[in-house]
Amino acid sequence: MLPRNAELWLPGLIASRWKRSRETPAASCVDIFFCIADHFEPACMQAPLATQQARVATWTEHLPRLAEQFRDVDGRPPQHTFFYPEEQYHPSHLEALARLCVSGVGEVEIHLHHHADTAAGLRDKLERFKNRLVGHGLLCHDRRDEQSRYAFIHGDWALDNSRRDGRLCGVNNELSILRETGCYADFTMPSAPSDTQTRQVNSICYATDDPDRPKSHDHAVAVEVGRPPSGDLLLIQGPLALDWQSRKWGLLPRLENGSLHGVNPPTGERFRLWVEAGISVIGRPEWVFVKVYTHGAIEENAAMLLGPTMERFHLEIGRRFNDGRRYRLHYVTAREMANLVCAAEAGEQGDPNRFRDYRLVRTAT
Numbered sequence: 001m002l003p004r005n006a007e008l009w010l011p012g013l014i015a016s017r018w019k020r021s022r023e024t025p026a027a028s029c030v031d032i033f034f035c036i037a038d039h040f041e042p043a044c045m046q047a048p049l050a051t052q053q054a055r056v057a058t059w060t061e062h063l064p065r066l067a068e069q070f071r072d073v074d075g076r077p078p079q080h081t082f083f084y085p086e087e088q089y090h091p092s093h094l095e096a097l098a099r100l101c102v103s104g105v106g107e108v109e110i111h112l113h114h115h116a117d118t119a120a121g122l123r124d125k126l127e128r129f130k131n132r133l134v135g136h137g138l139l140c141h142d143r144r145d146e147q148s149r150y151a152f153i154h155g156d157w158a159l160d161n162s163r164r165d166g167r168l169c170g171v172n173n174e175l176s177i178l179r180e181t182g183c184y185a186d187f188t189m190p191s192a193p194s195d196t197q198t199r200q201v202n203s204i205c206y207a208t209d210d211p212d213r214p215k216s217h218d219h220a221v222a223v224e225v226g227r228p229p230s231g232d233l234l235l236i237q238g239p240l241a242l243d244w245q246s247r248k249w250g251l252l253p254r255l256e257n258g259s260l261h262g263v264n265p266p267t268g269e270r271f272r273l274w275v276e277a278g279i280s281v282i283g284r285p286e287w288v289f290v291k292v293y294t295h296g297a298i299e300e301n302a303a304m305l306l307g308p309t310m311e312r313f314h315l316e317i318g319r320r321f322n323d324g325r326r327y328r329l330h331y332v333t334a335r336e337m338a339n340l341v342c343a344a345e346a347g348e349q350g351d352p353n354r355f356r357d358y359r360l361v362r363t364a365t
Helices: 006-022 049-067 091-102 119-135 174-180 268-276 299-305 308-321 334-345
Strands: 030-039 080-085 106-112 140-142 148-154 183-186 204-207 233-236 241-248 252-256 287-294 327-331 360-362
Touching: 030 334, 049 091, 049 299, 049 308, 080 091, 080 148, 080 334, 091 106, 106 119, 106 334, 119 148, 119 174, 140 148, 148 334, 174 183, 174 233, 183 334, 233 334, 241 268, 252 268, 268 287, 268 308, 287 334, 299 308, 308 327, 334 360
Parallel strands: 030 080, 030 287, 030 327, 080 106, 106 148, 148 183, 183 233
Antiparallel strands: 140 360, 204 233, 241 252
């Protein structure tokens, strides 16, 4: 009677709620870091080039208009992270997105759909696309070694060959290849009710790759203040919850997985659920990380994300979750979110706005 594959994620959801209840924030005011991760696919549904160009133009025209209306506690406008698919590369699309990002409303990272792939094929795709994005003035570099870095979302949720039927990936050592090619964090999860969903939920954690088995990230080590980094790849998960205020047949709670789409728009109540999921670095519960996702190139989704619905949403969360007493709201990109995780892990204290470029620095254009 629960959503599909509940045996995978429900025990972890219960455990995450129990852990959250036992960790009391040290500060009276909670800092919320809000990131929208967009699986931005202009060519989805086999769209012709003219449709792709119109989809990109919708964002370059309307996102700045939306963003200029709102500010977080640091004076920053809403941020949008475009995870762009490697297999849909078109120079003009990336040039337009690069110009949009220069205006200060977002950044571009890597998305990938692949099937029956090999380790060598995956490595080639990632290296080639990373270099293309750097050529467009996108991505970031690591202060420690000046190497280019990227965030990642796997198409169809099939990270590390995690589908039961083995489709839509094919590479059991994907986590290792991501790390070796410069991935600083994966933002794929959650994927419930898909069978690709991990047992570990509502977590920021390190996964260690088993090159001989799929879905190595099913269990991982939670990031903790003062504990050195471990494993092969940092995973920053989004919220997973049961929404008891929205029930099937008036009885069963619906699954809340942070999906933003035309038929499932963001609301203040959904934002409350995301915050209550309590995704944080262990030892720093007063820093709450909220990463949600969308497929923003699709017309009905873009209309919602760039129109009055989103304006009402930003107004409401500004009123309810940026009062300066109980909550402070910070709009962040995926890169900034990862930097804040690293700062918390290192035990940094004080104004979190100082740590947006803590380790990973946007490449100057």
